[in-house]
Amino acid sequence: MSNEEIPRGEAALLQKAREKFLATFGRQPTAAAGAPGRLNLIGDHIDYCEGFVLPAALPFLTLVVGASNNSTECNVVSVLSSGEVVSASFPAPTTSTALKPGPPAWTNYVKGVVANFPGEVPGFDAVIVTDVPMGSGLSSSAAVEVSVFSFLEALTGTKVGLVEKAKLCQKAEHEFPGMPCGIMDQYIVTMGKKDHALLIDCRSLEAEQIPLDLGDLAILVTNSNVKHQLTGSEYPQRRAQCQEAADRLGLPSLRGARIEDLEKLKAQNCDDLVLKRARHVIEETRMTVEATKAMKEKDFRRVGELFYQSHESLSHLMEVSCPELDQIVDIMRGVPGVLGARMTGGGFGGCVVTLVKKSDLDDVKQHVLSQYKGKPTFFVCQPSDGARILKL
Ligand code: ADP
Numbered sequence: 001m002s003n004e005e006i007p008r009g010e011a012a013l014l015q016k017a018r019e020k021f022l023a024t025f026g027r028q029p030t031a032a033a034g035a036p037g038r039l040n041l042i043g044d045h046i047d048y049c050e051g052f053v054l055p056a057a058l059p060f061l062t063l064v065v066g067a068s069n070n071s072t073e074c075n076v077v078s079v080l081s082s083g084e085v086v087s088a089s090f091p092a093p094t095t096s097t098a099l100k101p102g103p104p105a106w107t108n109y110v111k112g113v114v115a116n117f118p119g120e121v122p123g124f125d126a127v128i129v130t131d132v133p134m135g136s137g138l139s140s141s142a143a144v145e146v147s148v149f150s151f152l153e154a155l156t157g158t159k160v161g162l163v164e165k166a167k168l169c170q171k172a173e174h175e176f177p178g179m180p181c182g183i184m185d186q187y188i189v190t191m192g193k194k195d196h197a198l199l200i201d202c203r204s205l206e207a208e209q210i211p212l213d214l215g216d217l218a219i220l221v222t223n224s225n226v227k228h229q230l231t232g233s234e235y236p237q238r239r240a241q242c243q244e245a246a247d248r249l250g251l252p253s254l255r256g257a258r259i260e261d262l263e264k265l266k267a268q269n270c271d272d273l274v275l276k277r278a279r280h281v282i283e284e285t286r287m288t289v290e291a292t293k294a295m296k297e298k299d300f301r302r303v304g305e306l307f308y309q310s311h312e313s314l315s316h317l318m319e320v321s322c323p324e325l326d327q328i329v330d331i332m333r334g335v336p337g338v339l340g341a342r343m344t345g346g347g348f349g350g351c352v353v354t355l356v357k358k359s360d361l362d363d364v365k366q367h368v369l370s371q372y373k374g375k376p377t378f379f380v381c382q383p384s385d386g387a388r389i390l391k392l
């Protein structure tokens with residue numbers, strides 16, 4: 001296996017999806033849509049606290065093709081990034097029959113979107129293909145949700161506003177896979193723009209496109225290729241701990257909290273873990289805003305410092321890193337050309353994002369390969385467009 005993760009490109013994925021659809025259903029698809037994975041540059045475990053986040057959409061895509069089938073059944077085949085093919089059938093929702101979550105787990109990401117689609121959904125046949133790495137903190141989950149949603153828009157002719165679409169896909173993830181995620185993933189996957197990152201205010205839901213003009217620098221992504229299966233309750237637990245801190249402060253979310261408020265929490269003898277989570281959210285929100293300003297001013301040294309500080313906060317305060325991610329960040333420290341590194345995404349595995357001089361990219365990768373005990377893969381982040389309906 002090569003160490004480089006290379007996007008297959010929209011045209012190649014579309015061809016693959018069309019061929020699979022013809023082979024499976026014996027006819028041509030009539031509608032197609034795609035949605036990308038995403039990379040969060042800074043601001044993790046913040047969106048559900050209504051803070052600021054700075055993600056970018058990636059050239060890795062999940063793509064859906066399909067057609068109505070004049071029945072009340074939805075038949076979906078998904079070719080996963082591993083090459084494994086999975087398939088499922090479920091009834092199209094009607095006024096009298098609601099869709100319900102249930103195994104196999106992957107189907108909930110599709111059914112949740114079908115159930116929350118604002119227009120009437122007919123029976124359909126569909127094929128999903130993807131090159132978004134799954135479970136790597138690059139949001140294959142939002143990519144599949146938003147691509148299915150966009151496919152349903154193309155199939156039914158229903159047009160939904162971008163903010164509404166992101167919110168409905170988030171609702172789908174809450175209700176069907178049962179993951180209480182924030183709004184970041186569905187937002188960037190819907191609204192990403194080539195060569196830009198998106199500063200999202202997760203309270204007002206206003207967003208600003210930030211040109212990602214890095215000059216002689218690049219954003220290197222190192223995939224640790226580990227995903228620790230913990231109990232599955234870690235994310236909801238973090239969310240609940242943050243909400244407890246906000247409740248104790250009499251705030252709707254930690255967005256309104258300031259560093260001085262930690263003293264108020266201490267005075268209430270609040271649990272040490274709750275205190276640590278609150279400190280992370282307050283610091284990480286500030287660092288996201290500061291990193292965005294530094295990027296605009298092209299003060300990339302500062303951006304790099306903030307990457308390292310953000311990693312420390314995620315590792316020691318939020319406690320969502322893992323030995324492999326900590327090790328990769330440690331390996332990056334002090335290597336010529338490296339300005340900063342941090343884990344990205346929900347954590348417990350997945351990727352590290354590193355700001356590095358383009359001329360040092362190969363040396364940095366070699367250094368990681370020689371030091372890191374696992375099997376890392378790499379790609380350079382090329383910010384790309386968000387979800388789109390495709391012509392067939
Ligand atoms: P991440 O979003 O970081 O990749 P998640 O655990 O949130 O990781 O979501 C991964 C899950 O989403 C997969 O285990 C699978 O159930 C579902 N999923 C993602 N992409 C696809 C796809 N193309 N086809 C079917 N299911 C998918």
Ligand code: MG
Nearest residue numbers: 139140141142
């Ligand atoms: Mg996800």
